[in-house]
Amino acid sequence: MRTLPGILLAITLFAVPPALVAAEGEPPPEEEESKCITCHTDTELWEGEQLHLLVTEKQMAELAEDVHWKKGLRCHDCHGGDPTSFRTGDAHAEEAGFRMMEAPGDVPDFCGHCHADIAIMKRYNPSPRTDQVVEYWTSGHGQAMKKNPEDADVAQCVSCHGHHGIRAVDDLKSPVFPTHLAETCAKCHSDESRMKGREYNGKELSHDQYELWRKSVHARMLLEKGDLSAPTCNDCHGNHGAVPPDVDSVANACGTCHVKVGELFAGTKMRHRFEEVKLPGCATCHNHHDIQHPTDEMLGMEADGVCGRCHQEGDPKYGATLTGAEAARKMRRGLDDLDAMIEEAKRNLKKAEELGMGVQKPRFELKKASDALTNARSLVHGFALKPMEEVLDEGLQVATVQNETALERIGEYHFRRVWLALSLVPILLVVGLLLLYIRRRPIPGR
Amino acid sequence: MSPAPENGPAETAGWKQRLWAYLSDRVGLDAMLALGVKKRVPIHRTTVFYFLGGMALFLFIVQIVSGVLLSLYYKPSPDQAFESVQAIMSEVKFGWLIRSVHSWGANLVIGVLFLHLLTTYMMRAYRRPREFTWVTGLLLLALFMALGFSGYLLPWNQLSYAATNVGTKLVGVVPVVGEYLLKIARGGENVTGDTLSRFYALHVAIFPLLALALMGAHLYLVQKQGMSVPPRVAESHGGEDKVPSMSFVPDFLLRDAVGWYLALGILAALAALFPWELGEKADPFASTEIGTKPEWYFLFMFQLLKQLPGTIMDLEWLEGEMVGVLFFGAVGSIVLLVPFLDRGDRSRRALNFFAGVSVIFFIVMTAWGWFDELPLQIILGTSLLLAVLALADRFLQRGTPSRRALGVAAALTVLVLIAAIIRELTR
Numbered sequence: 096m097r098t099l100p101g102i103l104l105a106i107t108l109f110a111v112p113p114a115l116v117a118a119e120g121e122p123p124p125e126e127e128e129s130k131c132i133t134c135h136t137d138t139e140l141w142e143g144e145q146l147h148l149l150v151t152e153k154q155m156a157e158l159a160e161d162v163h164w165k166k167g168l169r170c171h172d173c174h175g176g177d178p179t180s181f182r183t184g185d186a187h188a189e190e191a192g193f194r195m196m197e198a199p200g201d202v203p204d205f206c207g208h209c210h211a212d213i214a215i216m217k218r219y220n221p222s223p224r225t226d227q228v229v230e231y232w233t234s235g236h237g238q239a240m241k242k243n244p245e246d247a248d249v250a251q252c253v254s255c256h257g258h259h260g261i262r263a264v265d266d267l268k269s270p271v272f273p274t275h276l277a278e279t280c281a282k283c284h285s286d287e288s289r290m291k292g293r294e295y296n297g298k299e300l301s302h303d304q305y306e307l308w309r310k311s312v313h314a315r316m317l318l319e320k321g322d323l324s325a326p327t328c329n330d331c332h333g334n335h336g337a338v339p340p341d342v343d344s345v346a347n348a349c350g351t352c353h354v355k356v357g358e359l360f361a362g363t364k365m366r367h368r369f370e371e372v373k374l375p376g377c378a379t380c381h382n383h384h385d386i387q388h389p390t391d392e393m394l395g396m397e398a399d400g401v402c403g404r405c406h407q408e409g410d411p412k413y414g415a416t417l418t419g420a421e422a423a424r425k426m427r428r429g430l431d432d433l434d435a436m437i438e439e440a441k442r443n444l445k446k447a448e449e450l451g452m453g454v455q456k457p458r459f460e461l462k463k464a465s466d467a468l469t470n471a472r473s474l475v476h477g478f479a480l481k482p483m484e485e486v487l488d489e490g491l492q493v494a495t496v497q498n499e500t501a502l503e504r505i506g507e508y509h510f511r512r513v514w515l516a517l518s519l520v521p522i523l524l525v526v527g528l529l530l531l532y533i534r535r536r537p538i539p540g541r
Numbered sequence: 542m543s544p545a546p547e548n549g550p551a552e553t554a555g556w557k558q559r560l561w562a563y564l565s566d567r568v569g570l571d572a573m574l575a576l577g578v579k580k581r582v583p584i585h586r587t588t589v590f591y592f593l594g595g596m597a598l599f600l601f602i603v604q605i606v607s608g609v610l611l612s613l614y615y616k617p618s619p620d621q622a623f624e625s626v627q628a629i630m631s632e633v634k635f636g637w638l639i640r641s642v643h644s645w646g647a648n649l650v651i652g653v654l655f656l657h658l659l660t661t662y663m664m665r666a667y668r669r670p671r672e673f674t675w676v677t678g679l680l681l682l683a684l685f686m687a688l689g690f691s692g693y694l695l696p697w698n699q700l701s702y703a704a705t706n707v708g709t710k711l712v713g714v715v716p717v718v719g720e721y722l723l724k725i726a727r728g729g730e731n732v733t734g735d736t737l738s739r740f741y742a743l744h745v746a747i748f749p750l751l752a753l754a755l756m757g758a759h760l761y762l763v764q765k766q767g768m769s770v771p772p773r774v775a776e777s778h779g780g781e782d783k784v785p786s787m788s789f790v791p792d793f794l795l796r797d798a799v800g801w802y803l804a805l806g807i808l809a810a811l812a813a814l815f816p817w818e819l820g821e822k823a824d825p826f827a828s829t830e831i832g833t834k835p836e837w838y839f840l841f842m843f844q845l846l847k848q849l850p851g852t853i854m855d856l857e858w859l860e861g862e863m864v865g866v867l868f869f870g871a872v873g874s875i876v877l878l879v880p881f882l883d884r885g886d887r888s889r890r891a892l893n894f895f896a897g898v899s900v901i902f903f904i905v906m907t908a909w910g911w912f913d914e915l916p917l918q919i920i921l922g923t924s925l926l927l928a929v930l931a932l933a934d935r936f937l938q939r940g941t942p943s944r945r946a947l948g949v950a951a952a953l954t955v956l957v958l959i960a961a962i963i964r965e966l967t968r
Contacts, residue, residue: 110560202822416675448627449818450632451627451816452630453627455624512639514810516810516813518809519809519813522802522806525802526802533795536791
């Protein structure tokens with residue numbers, strides 16, 4: 096019951112002393128409206144087992160940043176009770192609407208009192224979400240909580256959003272803002288002792304997901320380049336309804352962002368085969384959390400090629416064929432050839448440009464070849480050689496033409512040099528004739 | 542040359558004679574020809590250096606013609622400048638040739654002007670009454686360097702952008718008015734599109750107009766004062782009047798034409814051997830590449846400023862760059878005032894010493910800035926020094942101590958040059 100003291104604190108915390116609130120620049124609540132703060136900040140009132148009901152200065156500071164507080168909500172708006180009474184019994188009377196949380200499992204419905212009520216939520220947002228609680232009970236967390244509502248190690252609302260000092264999800268400092276979310280999840284999921292013995296769908300939960308994700312291309316995009324569209328935990332697992340994607344839904348999870356590749360894969364026989372043998376779609380080749388930037392080396396039968404894992408000669412796995420292995424080799428060769436030709440054309444165009452030759456048009460045209468390469472890389476996920484070869488051939492043709500154009504421009508540059516050098520001949524001829532003429536004239540000054 | 546008009550009835554004269562008569566009546570060709578024939582050019586050991594002025598004039602005309610042609614296609618905006626120069630070089634017929642000629646012509650004209658300055662000094666042609674000829678000539682050199690600097694930015698490539706950034710920054714270190722001057726030079730705090738339009742206006746309108754005016758004054762003064770005869774030559778002939786001479790038209794003009802054609806040949810050779818490239822488009826956010834250098838004629842300044850510490854003697858107000866800029870300002874002023882400082886043997890010796898140190902400083906700094914490796918720096922430095930010594934040789938009389946000293950210096954320079962070449966070849 097690690098978080099229970101916190102929950103109990105949450106029940107009584109909204110009694111903020113006026114002086115402290117004033118110190119945070121907020122107007123103090125009217126005495127007759129909220130007496131909660133008066134008692135719950137009095138250090139002399141709370142001791143021993145009840146010490147957790149004392150609201151500290153730090154907690155007061157956090158409360159001042161709370162999105163609910165900023166919207167004008169006060170202690171009794173969440174906790175109920177009578178904030179105008181100094182009498183403990185009256186203030187916390189059930190008749191006055193005081194809501195008691197006895198176990199962590201009570202938290203979702205406690206928050207849901209407002210967050211699942213569309214009428215209340217509409218006061219703050221014209222199109223609010225009110226399905227979080229419902230979603231929660233479908234999540235791995237919710238299912239575990241149902242089994243043991245007193246399990247303080249199972250996440251519920253406050254585990255991720257905080258007790259008080261709850262910030263809006265688009266607040267940069269919110270623990271569920273994209274750049275902080277993985278760290279928030281990792282507080283529990285990287286804790287070996289918490290994860291020990293826990294399982295989902297009969298599979299034991301690991302505790303290295305965060306560590307792996309930090310090495311992924313997604314984490315680099317999000318944390319190093321600040322790309323908020325890069326996925327973090329909730330983008331693949333869901334947030335309130337967080338669960339590990341099933342084998343047959345992995346591709347759909349990835350496909351929410353990687354739409355084209357997702358659609359291609361969905362239409363292949365390979366997908367059904369993966370499902371039959373219980374291989375998770377994309378993750379089989381690209382891994383789960385430490386997903387790296389895909390490279391052409393991943394394709395094919397060489398050391399880094401993922402195809403070779405199943406299409407092994409002599410020892411094929413899951414019924415993988417050698418025809419598939421040959422197709423993978425051809426695909427890889429095609430990609431390599433086009434990539435090399437594009438790079439060569441780029442090099443020559445750059446050289447021509449540095450020599451002062453115009454290359455805008457060929458460079459623009461070359462983009463078509465680069466587009467074809469990108470397209471072909473996507474088509475790998477259709478596992479069909481013919482459509483990919485068509486795209487590769489088209490790209491190769493464009494790249495070859497542009498490379499020839501670049502070489503022509505470089506050649507023209509050198510031709511100009513020769514031409515200029517030849518112009519010296521008539522110039523020197525005129526100089527010679529002039530000197531001859533001067534020699535034939537009478538010597539001046541004599 | 543043009544045929545002299547013949548006497549006799551106009552009806553019986555050929556078409557050349559009739560054309561000559563027609564033009565003479567209207568624009569005074571006869572008078573001009575008479576002036577050309579009357580004008581005399583002295584003949585002596587260093588007559589050949591009289592051609593340098595004509596070569597510079599010829600190259601200036603080449604610059605004007607090629608510049609006008611380039612301006613037909615050039616677009617002075619950061620978005621279009623680089624692309625327009627690229628289009629000139631690749632799409633405009635013979636645009637590449639015009640651009641290469643213009644770029645090399647700019648370097649060549651400044652090189653010829655440096656030589657013209659040096660030989661004029663050696664001939665002491667700045668003496669009374671030619672002080673203003675010297676002053677206008679030196680201002681022309683400064684103006685041509687400014688033309689080179691302003692034109693360098695126009696292609697808007699990475700190198701020119703960085704060079705302009707560094708070059709204009711130096712203006713900012715001038716005491717008191719530096720910051721103000723920097724803003725005027727750049728058209729703002731940084732080198733931007735405003736700087737480009739500003740430099741374009743300076744390069745194609747303001748500087749050329751000033752150059753034309755100064756050149757007019759310079760040529761008028763040359764015409765008015767006549768060609769200067771070196772004092773030693775005049776002495777050896779018993780007076781300036783006794784020095785043999787040739788007529789300007791046609792004798793000198795024919796030789797001048799040889800100089801022009803040679804300049805054209807050098808221009809073509811340079812354009813063929815070292816075609817002017819375009820580089821990469823300027824990117825204000827890109828870091829300045831290591832090894833970014835200005836044009837060769839600014840290298841001596843750049844190299845010294847690069848060596849100066851941030852502050853001199855740890856005095857915050859005494860910035861290294863500021864001291865460098867003031868130093869070059871002082872040197873420039875002395876060169877400008879040479880005719881007024883040459884007041885006798887002692888001052889002349891001091892000036893000669895100053896000139897010698899300046900030339901050696903220019904050579905050392907240029908060679909140092911041009912190459913990164915010492916043997917190559919020595920090869921370039923000693924080669925330039927040999928060229929200058931060969932130049933000076935023509936001005937010194939045989940058997941004099943100066944001539945002997947020059948011979949020794951040349952021999953030592955050759956030895957160092959050979960040693961550096963061997964060192965470079967065996968590396």
